[in-house]
Amino acid sequence: MSASQGLADQAAVEGTFLLAASAETRTALAPVGATHTAFTGALLDTLRHGISGGPPLLDLETVYMHLRRTLEARAHPVPQARNRNSGARVALGRNHADLPAAPVTAAAGPDQPDHRLWPDPSAISTVTGFFTNLAAVREVSGLTQQEVSRRSAGRISTGTISKLVNRDTLPATWTTTAAYLSACGVPDNQIEQWHSAWQELRRNAAATQEPRTGTPGGGAAEAGRTRRWLSALWRGRGH
Template identity: 65%
Template sequence: MSVLPDPGASRAVLVGTGCYEHLEQLPAVSNNLRALQGLLCGPLSLQLPARHVTVVEDPVAAHTVVGAVRQAAAEATDTLIVYFAGHGLVDAQDQLSLALPHTEFGRVETGLPYDWLRQVLLLDSRAERHVVILDCCYSGLALGRMSARSPFADQAAVEGSFLLAAAAETRTALAPVGQTYTAFTGVLLDTLRRGIPGGPALLDLAAVYRHVRLTLEARGHPVPQARDRNSGAQVALGRNHAVFPAAPVPAVPGGDTGERPWPDPRQIRTVLGFFTALADVRVVSGLTHQAVSERSAGRLSAGTVSRLLNRSTVPSRWSTTSAYLSACGVPDAQITQWQAVWQQLRAQTPAARAANPGAAGGASEGKRARPGRLPVFRRKRGH
């Protein structure tokens, strides 16, 4: 089942190099970074807090990029997104290298070996899911060295992840002169902004990949590659705005009997995720604040609905949240799941921990321990 990541427990690192000393300039890369940053933080996508999206533009050294990814990998417990746009090179051993401003052809020490980032994801990440998006431009020489036994997407794959890679054949096809964005990222942005007509309610990576591939192929551009490990393709990057929001829920209270794509409370880990998903419930319902109030049989005013959705702390009482969910048409079974999440988050508040130190197990928001995960990664070090 497709899932939207909890924005409070997710992170994104966006890396791009457009200014080069020895390689062709890629001015569109800067636009890629700004647009993708705005999209990930905005209502059309994951609604990540600005502080959870790190932009590294024209890094002067490899350790700058690795350090940013390592920090995000240590902080994220839900989903970690790593994006790179720029030139991609392949060395004599068919290993992928990401070009930095000072990178030179034939001098491997001047680039950033992708395997360095891969090792951070394998060994240092606490995230349950990884999304790796590589918008790399290749020269003809680099493509000539790509062997059939070591395809690009296989090199870059990470266990428990989804890799979306623009393995372009020429620079011109990937970054057309005069275009605002590179070809691959431009289609990706357009897909997330406009949605996919006739597509699923949640734009998971499987659907996004198919649409981006078909679009680029129809335009005569090189087609991207993708690799899915451990259901990474089910991670959604937003809702499908081509078919959403749908019609409002039935006027009769008591829950929606249809197949609406309600936010899954079981995916909520943080207070931020709780309120983001709570606001998304109203969007899915198709109701205004006033309509929610009218459907609550007098239990909620429109102002109460607004104040609930703009809180930053978990309500001390469940009744208002319950009335809101019911008025929106959320099924009773899911309301029960929401209440369980509310209770868990309440138990994590400082006051609750002080009253009952052992109740929350000492876990802080967005940093739950997951016993056994690191040994699993270490056993796969050689993959």
Template identity: 60%
Template sequence: MSVLPDPGATRAVLIGTSRYEHLEPLPAVSNNLTALAEALSEPSSWGLPPDHCTTLSDPTTAEMTMTAVREAAEEARDTVLVYFAGHGLVDPEGDLYLAMPQSRQQRVETGLSYRWLRQALLAGRAERCVVVLDCCYSGLALGAMGTADLADQASVEGTFLLAAAAETRTALAPPGEPFTAFTGELLYALQRGIPNGPELLEFGALYRHMRNRLAAKGRPTPQARDRNTGAQLALGRNPAYLPATASTLPGGNEHASERSWPKPSGIRTTRGFFKSLADVRVTSGLTHQMVSERSGGRIAPGTVSRLLNRESLPKTWSTTAVYLSACGVPDRQVAEWHAVWMRLLADTATVAAPLTTPQPRKEQRPTMLQRLAGRVPRRSRDTRSGSS
């Protein structure tokens, strides 16, 4: 089943090198980073907050880059995504390394070995790992990611690697175009969608769509590899999606159970709860006014808006339950939502109530005024005089 990650438990690191001391510059890479960061923050995509998406433009050292990747892999509980755009180089042993501003051909120590990225992801705690490489010879990474060493980790639910070119092919940055060929196609798919495609833009569907479009243009065709459920992870909603039948149009509820409702079981954080709650309305195709009408007037349009724009969990369940039912969510899934709400509420209460240890009562020392007035407590006098 297609799934969008919980933005509160997801991290992304976007790395790009556009300026080089010894290699040809790639000015479009800078645009790649800006546009992709904006896309990942959109509610129709992952809805990542700014502090969950790290952008490294022209990083000066491999150490700086690896620090960001390791932190993201350690902090993420749902999904971690690492994206790189720039020159891809091959070391004397035939392994891929990613070019930094000072990189040279055949000098792996001047760049960032792809093996280091893979090892950092292996050491992380995210359930899903995604690597997107927009560089020459990026297909070399397919032999490292997605094989048993990563996918067999107990904590990994799915992995997906998307590479801009085969292991022996160069990628393309068309002169005069704002983006590189591969990332430009990815951004176009996020903006325009996949005609006759799925409701959510799964990585598997994105790969097939991009491969067809790039091949039709005579440009390098991307490569991909996935394990477990990696291909079912979605990068956003499909703007070109159309319901299969009239019965699934807004206002119809006959086939509500067949829709791709957000999966409550994948929610880990309060931010993810409200992101998925908003996705429910989008999936239903209903406006705030229509949700109100279908609730029989139990919740007003303004109440719907306030519910979806909250930052803290509601203390009572009734409004959320009415909202979900009015959108058409099946009763069984409403019960799953309720269980998630109770779990998050309990977690919030635990965090809000720090443990306190009773401290021994400190002996109050006499003030200067008390000493001068001769009203020093007996115990204090004994203490000062050494009496027992």
């Protein structure tokens, strides 16, 4: 937050690489309901799933360029980088997208737990948070919309997926959301938690829209009695 010089420009140590979430004139984005900021979420996703077509080792320059393209495509603040000589060549780790494919096995079970860090549906308390975390599910899965559609056995199209995660009101039925979560690979017990979160949000929305109940014409009758009482009181007979 320096007034005269950007933070990234202050990295003057030889052999270093500084990576910032946004330019000094922009605020980093923290999506409502998301576990991480937009920048941190994209960085963790890159390290977790790798970069398709990237080098075996993910150096800082490769990571930065991938984050820049990813966040720019999402209309999020563009990260900034400053390199001092060989700092950009420092490798953070293996490129998981370059690792040999693991043999296909059955779905995760008691002996094969799913270690992916899925968004926690029990922490969702707003409609915005519901859809922000719903979009994050696919990012954690590492699947494209086309792959999710294919894994759903035709139950949801890529267009349906895009509309689902970009809604601003809860869907009236649960079927499409359940198919999306299942196709992304979310465990069944967590899908049940998502269902509970969806039901709770719908109940809250219904409660705020519930009309006041009462006898038809009751409000008008009560207003009439009040006016007669005030009239009698004014004439001195209101005892």
